[in-house]
Amino acid sequence: MINNPYQKYQNQSVQTATPERLLLMLFEGAIRFCKEAMIGVDQNNFQLANEKNIRVQNIINELIVTLDREKGGEVAVNLLSIYNYINQRLIEANLKKDKTILEEVLSHLTELHQAFNEAAQVVRAQSGRTGDQA
Template identity: 30%
Template sequence: MFLTNEALHQKTPQEITALLYEALLLNLEDAVTYIEEKNYIDANEKLQKASDIVHRLGAGINYEAGIIADQLEQLYNYIADKLVEANFKKDKALINDIIAVLKPIMESWNQAMKSNRDVQSKDVKQKVNVYENYSMYDN
């Protein structure tokens, strides 16, 4: 996955979070593959990248969101701790546990983004209809 700086700047914070989740998952899956191949150097690199992504996700938490923000912080801290342990031990089971925790969050995030887009589309349509109706009576 490669994005230019210009393309990245055009993304919403929500879209960037979705991209980070995707990159995190890909790095974790690649690390499992490398461990299976006993390629521990590349597995280490992928797990370090995954750890960097988790830290970026944590830095982007909006604490005005309330309890969910605190829960996400705890979850990211848990994942970060498990990543260090998985990398030290080169343990596929730990990585798969992280993936099992990550996937529902990622799916929920993507679903929330999709639902939010749908709502926005309806709002925009309603505004356009109001404008069109007003314009018809204006003449």
């Protein structure tokens, strides 16, 4: 049983979120953990850097697993390539404790978040128009 009010709120947020919002939340988490991994590298706290890097890898792996390759077509294939590339760079960054690689990963994650956010806005706008027509 969850006693922490913040954890209850977070749990409720995830359970009631739309698929678009869940995707954005994953990217937001990956971005946050990537920044925390960079802080770990800066501080020579390699345990922190490792833990946060692995959290980003777990999120990327979740994105890979949930990618609908049948419905997604070429877009899904391209996303899979991007996710695999990011994963490889994360592994390399973790082995080398290289902040420059993490900065590159952060840039990719930020761009993907922005692109999915814009797509979610289009979906919301279209569903709003559909609702107005019904």
